[in-house]
Amino acid sequence: MAEEWVLVVWLVATTAAIRASGPIALGGREFPPRAMNVVTFLAPALLAALVTTETFRRSDDSSLTLDERALSLAAAGAALALRGGIIIAGAAALLVTAAARAVL
Amino acid sequence: MDRESLRAGIRAGIPFAVAAGVLSISFGVLAEPVVGAAAAIALSALVFAGSAQFASVAVLAAGGGVSAAVIAGILLNARYIPMGIALAPSLGGGWLRRAAYSQAMIDASWAMANRGGGRFDTAFLVGATLPCYPAWVAGTLIGLAAGDLFGDPDKLGLDALFPAFFLALLVGGELQRGRSAIVVALLGAAIALALTPFTPAGVPVIAASAAALIGLRVDPGEIADDEHPEIEEDPVG
Numbered sequence: 001m002a003e004e005w006v007l008v009v010w011l012v013a014t015t016a017a018i019r020a021s022g023p024i025a026l027g028g029r030e031f032p033p034r035a036m037n038v039v040t041f042l043a044p045a046l047l048a049a050l051v052t053t054e055t056f057r058r059s060d061d062s063s064l065t066l067d068e069r070a071l072s073l074a075a076a077g078a079a080l081a082l083r084g085g086i087i088i089a090g091a092a093a094l095l096v097t098a099a100a101r102a103v104l
Numbered sequence: 105m106d107r108e109s110l111r112a113g114i115r116a117g118i119p120f121a122v123a124a125g126v127l128s129i130s131f132g133v134l135a136e137p138v139v140g141a142a143a144a145i146a147l148s149a150l151v152f153a154g155s156a157q158f159a160s161v162a163v164l165a166a167g168g169g170v171s172a173a174v175i176a177g178i179l180l181n182a183r184y185i186p187m188g189i190a191l192a193p194s195l196g197g198g199w200l201r202r203a204a205y206s207q208a209m210i211d212a213s214w215a216m217a218n219r220g221g222g223r224f225d226t227a228f229l230v231g232a233t234l235p236c237y238p239a240w241v242a243g244t245l246i247g248l249a250a251g252d253l254f255g256d257p258d259k260l261g262l263d264a265l266f267p268a269f270f271l272a273l274l275v276g277g278e279l280q281r282g283r284s285a286i287v288v289a290l291l292g293a294a295i296a297l298a299l300t301p302f303t304p305a306g307v308p309v310i311a312a313s314a315a316a317l318i319g320l321r322v323d324p325g326e327i328a329d330d331e332h333p334e335i336e337e338d339p340v341g
Contacts, residue, residue, distance in 0.1 A: 003164070003170045004138075004139035004140060004143040004164070005143060006170050006174075007139065007143070007147075007160060007164065007170050007173050007174060007177075008139075008143050008146045008147055008150070008151075010170075010174040010177075011147065011151045011156065011157075011160060011174060011177045012146075012150040012151055014174065014177065014178050014181065015151050015152075015153050015156060015177070015181050015184075016207060018178070018181045018182065018184045018185055018188075019181075019184045019188060019206045019207055019209050020188070020202070020203040020206045020207070021184075021185055021188055022184075022185060022186075022187070022188025022189035022190070022191060022192045022206070023188050023191055023192050023195045023202040023203065023205065023206040024199050024202055024203055024206075025189075025192070026189060026192035026193070027192050027195045027196065027197070027199065027202035028192070028193070028195060028196040028197070028202075029192060029193060030193055031193055031222060033222075033324045034319060034320045034321075034322070034324065035222070035319075035320070036193070036221060036222025036223075036319075036324065037222070037319025037320065037322050037324055037327060038316045038317055038319035038320060039189075039190040039193065039222040039316075039319075040218065040220050040221065040222055040281065040316075040319065040327055040329070041284070041285060041288045041315070041316035041318060041319040041327075042186055042187065042190045042313055042316045043190075043214070043215045043218040043273075043277075043278050044274060044278035044279065044281075044285045044286075044288045044289040044292065044315075044316075045288050045289065045291070045292035045312050045313050045314075045315040045316045046183055046186075046187070046211070046215070046292065046309060046312065046313055047211075047215055047270050047271075047273055047274045047278060047289070047292075048274060048288075048289040048290070048292040048293040048296070048312065048315075049292045049293060049295065049296035049308060049309040049311075049312030049313075050211060050266075050267070050270050050309060051267050051270045051271050051274065051293070052293040052296045052297050052300075053296050053297075053300055053305075053308055053309060054266060054267040054270075055267050056297060056300070057300050057305070057308075059162075062300060062301055062303075062304070062305065063300075063301050064297065064300055064301055069263075069264060069267065072261065072264040072267070072268065073264075073267055073268065073271060075268075076264075076267070076268035076271050076272065077271060077275075080271065080272055080275045080276065085272070085276075086119055086269055086272040086273075086276070087119055089268045089269070089271065089272045090119065090123065090264075090265050090268045090269055090272070092268070093261070093264040093265065093267070093268035094260075094261045094262065094264055094265060094268075095261070096261070096264070097261025097263070097264035098259065098260055098261035099261075100261075101258070101259050101261060102259070
């Protein structure tokens, strides 16, 4: 089989299995109250990690970097601080990134 | 399934569907010369996990070989393991039903379905994913068919949408649960930043999930959930 189809088959199978693993193994089960806190706190932990890695990680060598993505995130943060909603935050980020890339 | 939650989820998912659609155009553009049109469509339609798709295709493009490409994809998808465990208490029924619901899990819909108290609104989650799936597949098709028209998609700054949206979910939603949630987010960000230079993509994000263990030391009453949005502030602190 050609290389790309080996990739497709493996990625389809592993992604489905990874997504289903927790719900199949533990579905419907109650956790102790403090473990439920951990469940609640996974979202802020993962969202914060996604925001920081997508903003400060260089894609070619994984080093940390400050570039127009940081400006873009700051613009989104400013929009949110001014009580703009998710759409305004996205629009601010998009505009700043496009402007920075046009100039730099 | 709760129809009202499903509809609310669909509405909340629309901005993410737009972002997913434009990001997926660049996936089509980037993937076509590496894996060909048919495999690119298969990846978007059957894997439906953006970061894993981008990473594995990038590894192949760099000549890293198919095993390394699969491993890169698995690492980026590994965050779905803790996410799935988090979803588990809210998912009843037979294993097949649970497995089917779990396939609707993407970052944004999962995070938006978090109701606090360890509960997720699974109908809302499915609803929020619903507009994203066709947008993701259509974006790839557009990228394949008309990629040249867009020039370099990065120039448009479309890749900035997801970090901005995730920040909005964080600030507008999760951080409102109280001081501990803010500590968790800061610690998660710090872990991810500290590991980024030394580990393959994906690992910093999974490792950051350890920040949620702070929950073991917190009284459940101190975390606001969606039924109890007001929490008692510590009168001493």
